[in-house]
Amino acid sequence: MEKFVSIEYVGQTFTSRKGAFVALQDINLSIHQGEFISLIGHSGCGKSTLLNLIAGITRPTVGVLLCAGKEISGPGPDRAVVFQNHSLLPWLTCFHNVYLAVESVFSATEPVNQLKERTIAALNLVGLGHAEQKFPKEISGGMKQRVGIARALAIEPKVLLMDEPFGALDSLTRAHLQDELLHIVAATRTTTVMVTHDVDEAVLLSDRIVMLSNGPAATIGEILEVPLARPRHRVALANHPDYLARRAAVVNFLHQRHRNPNAATVNPPADTDLTLDHLSTEDA
Amino acid sequence: MSVSIDSPAAVLTRSFWRHKTEQILVACAGPLTGFVLLLLVWQAISLQINDIPGPGPTFEAAATLFKHPFYNNGPNDLGIGWNILASLERVTMGFLLAAAVGIPMGFAIGRYAALNAITSPLISLLRPVSPLAWLPLGLLLFQAANPAAVWTIFICSIWPIIINTADGVKHVPQDYLNVARVLNLSEWKVFRRILLPAVLPYLLTGIRLSIGTAWLVIVAAEMLTGGTGIGFWLWDEWNNLNVAHILIAIFIIGIVGLTLDLALLALGRRYSHSEN
Numbered sequence: 001m002e003k004f005v006s007i008e009y010v011g012q013t014f015t016s017r018k019g020a021f022v023a024l025q026d027i028n029l030s031i032h033q034g035e036f037i038s039l040i041g042h043s044g045c046g047k048s049t050l051l052n053l054i055a056g057i058t059r060p061t062v063g064v065l066l067c068a069g070k071e072i073s074g075p076g077p078d079r080a081v082v083f084q085n086h087s088l089l090p091w092l093t094c095f096h097n098v099y100l101a102v103e104s105v106f107s108a109t110e111p112v113n114q115l116k117e118r119t120i121a122a123l124n125l126v127g128l129g130h131a132e133q134k135f136p137k138e139i140s141g142g143m144k145q146r147v148g149i150a151r152a153l154a155i156e157p158k159v160l161l162m163d164e165p166f167g168a169l170d171s172l173t174r175a176h177l178q179d180e181l182l183h184i185v186a187a188t189r190t191t192t193v194m195v196t197h198d199v200d201e202a203v204l205l206s207d208r209i210v211m212l213s214n215g216p217a218a219t220i221g222e223i224l225e226v227p228l229a230r231p232r233h234r235v236a237l238a239n240h241p242d243y244l245a246r247r248a249a250v251v252n253f254l255h256q257r258h259r260n261p262n263a264a265t266v267n268p269p270a271d272t273d274l275t276l277d278h279l280s281t282e283d284a
Numbered sequence: 285m286s287v288s289i290d291s292p293a294a295v296l297t298r299s300f301w302r303h304k305t306e307q308i309l310v311a312c313a314g315p316l317t318g319f320v321l322l323l324l325v326w327q328a329i330s331l332q333i334n335d336i337p338g339p340g341p342t343f344e345a346a347a348t349l350f351k352h353p354f355y356n357n358g359p360n361d362l363g364i365g366w367n368i369l370a371s372l373e374r375v376t377m378g379f380l381l382a383a384a385v386g387i388p389m390g391f392a393i394g395r396y397a398a399l400n401a402i403t404s405p406l407i408s409l410l411r412p413v414s415p416l417a418w419l420p421l422g423l424l425l426f427q428a429a430n431p432a433a434v435w436t437i438f439i440c441s442i443w444p445i446i447i448n449t450a451d452g453v454k455h456v457p458q459d460y461l462n463v464a465r466v467l468n469l470s471e472w473k474v475f476r477r478i479l480l481p482a483v484l485p486y487l488l489t490g491i492r493l494s495i496g497t498a499w500l501v502i503v504a505a506e507m508l509t510g511g512t513g514i515g516f517w518l519w520d521e522w523n524n525l526n527v528a529h530i531l532i533a534i535f536i537i538g539i540v541g542l543t544l545d546l547a548l549l550a551l552g553r554r555y556s557h558s559e560n
Contacts, residue, residue, distance in 0.1 A: 057462055075465040087459040090557045091481040100477060104467040137557075155467070 004191055005031040005054060005159060010063030012049055023049050025217040027063070029210060031159075036185060036192045038202040040250065041212030041221075042258070047195045048084075048163055050212075054193060055081050055161050068158055077105045080152035082162040086144040088136040088151075095132035098122050098151045105155040122154035123147070125184060142173035149181070153188065160185075162194040166201065178204060179234060186231060199254070203246045204232060211253045221258060224249055337528045345528040346535075362512060368536065370512040374430070374505075375498045378437025382494060386442045387487065390449025391479070400450065407446065415440035415501045419508060429509035436505045441494035448493070452486025453479060481557070488552040495548060499541045514540075 012024040023046040031037055039047040052058045053065055056075040065072040067079060075081075080101075088097050099119045106115055123129050126146040136144055145165055152160055165181075166174040178201055185192055185205075196202050202209045206226050213221040226246050228237065237243040290298075323339050330338035337345070353365030362370075393400050418439045422432030456479060464474045506515025514537060521529035 055466065057465065075462070075468070077466065077468055079466070081462070081466050083459055083462070085459060087457075087463050089460060089463070089478065089481070092477070100469075100473075101467050104469055104473065 003030040004033040004035075004068060005029075005193070006066040007031075007050075007054070008064050008066070010050075010053060010060045010065060012046070012053065012058070013061040022217040023215060024053075024060075024219070026219050029220065029223075031191060031193065033191055034189045036205055036207045037194070038206040038209045039193065039195045039212065040197060040199070040202050040209055040254070041218065042214055042254065043197070045212045045215045046218040047212055051081075051161055051163050051193060051195050054159070055079050057081075077101075077155045078158045080155055080157035080160055082145070082148045082152045082160070082165045084163045084165070084167055086136075086141075086148040088144055088147055090136050093133050093135055094123065094128060094139070094147045094150075095119055097136070097147055098154050101151045102154050118154055122150040125153060125187075126150045126180065140173075142169050142177060145169065145177065146180070149184070153184065153190065158191065160190045160192045162192065164195050164197065167197070174198075174201070175234065181205065182230075182232060199247055199250050202250060203228075203243060204234060204237065209246075209250060211250065211258075214258050222253055224253075335527055337531070342528045342531050346532050349529070349532060359512075364514075364517065364536070367512055367514050367517040368540065371502050371506065371514045372540070374433050374513065375437055375495065375502050378434045379441045379491075379495055379498055381434070381438045382441035382445055383491070385438075386445030386490075386494075387449055390446045390487075390490075391453055391475075391483070393446065394450035394453025394483075395479075407443065411443045411447075415497070416504055416508070419505060423509075429511050433502065433505045433509050433513075437498045437502060440497045440501045444493035444497065445487070445490045448486045448490025449483060452483035455486070456482040485552065485556045488548065488555060492545065492548040492552060495544055496541065499537075499544060503537055 007027050007029040010024065010027040011022065014021045014023055027050060029037075039050060041047050049058070053060050054067075054072065056065075056072045056079065059073075072079070088094075089100070092100065099115065102115050102118045102122070106118065110118075120129060120132065123132050126149055128143060128146055128150065131139055131143060131147075136147070139147075145168075149162075149165070152162075166177050169177065182205060184190075194202075194205065203226055209224040209226060210220055211222045211224065212218050224246060228240075228242055228246070327338050330336045349364050353363045355361075355363040356366065389403075393403055415436050419432055419436050422435035423429070426432050426435065460478050460482060461474075464478055469477070502513065503515035503518065506513035507519040510516050510519075514533060518530060518533040518537075521527075521533065
């Protein structure tokens with residue numbers, strides 16, 4: 001498969017009053033078309049920084065990022081972003097939040113009724129056709145995030161970038177949206193990069209999991225292939241040895257080799273890690 | 285059956301109205317007590333000081349005054365209604381000019397850091413100056429009382445408008461601007477769809493503050509410039525030693541100011557937006 005997004009020797013240094021802070025260093029990664037990549041690591045390891053670099057919202061201090069053979073020099077609708085806090089405009093209805101995106105990309109080439117059709121189609125894709133006239137404050141957190149996903153997918157991006165899209169949701173809603181995302185990504189074959197700190201989420205959704213070492217000067221510690229067959233089903237995979245092995249590998253990376261620098265020093269025995277119901281990098 | 289029994293619905297309606305009446309009584313109890321206390325203190329003072337009329341004579345004077353609010357016996361003897369309207373007109377003129385200049389300036393200052401760096405020390409320096417200090421300059425520039433008063437209102441209204449608008453623009457969540465950047469929205473679309481709605485609540489606060497100040501200032505400015513207006517009328521009645529009318533003027537100024545404030549507060553609530 002061809003390289004679609006290419007990150008070459010990228011580093012990011014922030015200058016603050018206290019001096020220079022190296023957030024990312026020597027990041028090299030190639031993403032293929034149609035691939036689902038997760039970025040996982042402890043809080044503050046720079047995974048969102050890396051996503052913002054691909055989005056073009058920030059520019060790297062060193063190195064280059066390419067998308068479809070062209071250098072990423074700024075944000076653009078070919079790389080849609082689903083923001084962590086959904087970032088819907090509170091003064092627009094769900095329909096108009098999505099329509100704003102559709103209009104900005106397709107209004108030059110398509111008539112208004114076609115733009116409206118695209119908007120409705122995107123909302124239907126995330127199962128929110130019925131809520132199009134509602135304002136963001138009138139719908140639940142999970143629905144808001146689905147509108148955010150609809151807004152991103154409606155502009156038919158080359159790459160879908162998601163910054164902890166389900167981080168603020170309760171675990172049942174999160175599972176439901178993960179399943180929906182599996183369907184949507186399978187249907188649209190959109191190349192996706194998702195930042196997460198949820199081990200199960202990463203293993204369930206990804207083709208490859210990019211594990212970042214702790215900052216400062218974080219870099220890619222390991223890339224784990226997840227060759228589980230698709231379509232994937234949460235329940236069938238729950239006790240599947242291949243699934244458990246991948247999960248164990250990620251947990252091992254995060255909690256043994258790169259322990260959360262902010263966590264307490266109590267060191268649990270290695271085998272108890274896997275018996276926890278829900279693991280995240282936040283609760284090491 | 286000979287005994288009439290009320291339907292449950294009727295009982296419910298009755299208890300609903302009883303509840304409603306109680307609520308209104310409780311809500312009115314505080315303000316009512318306050319006004320009664322004010323009248324008592326006022327009466328006590330008027331008994332001590334002969335020059336100050338009590339509530340009774342003042343209300344009588346007010347009743348006569350408001351019987352013909354819009355009479356016109358030449359420029360020096362206008363009805364109270366005309367004077368109030370004259371003041372409101374000056375406030376409106378000065379405010380509209382301030383909004384026309386201040387809102388675009390506020391947006392520009394909030395959006396461009398360089399402009400902020402240039403203007404913020406000037407604004408900090410000029411804002412604490414009493415608006416009346418600008419009145420002589422206005423008289424010099426315009427050679428007439430009325431434009432000078434409007435000029436004074438303009439000066440005092442413009443600071444809250446600029447400062448709140450700029451503050452609102454600075455507080456537009458970065459996420460919304462990132463959305464705009466990812467979607468490549470045109471500058472006009474960013475303004476129309478993101479900046480304006482996000483800033484509107486701040487802007488309305490600025491407008492409320494500026495009109496509040498303007499109403500404070502117009503009374504003082506009219507005392508100095510003379511001619512027409514509630515401030516002039518108040519000063520005129522002082523020259524006539526008509527203390528009842530002075531007290532009435534104070535109440536009128538308070539009531540008009542309160543009405544303006546409440547109206548703008550309601551407008552602000554209408555355009556505020558919450559995320560949740």
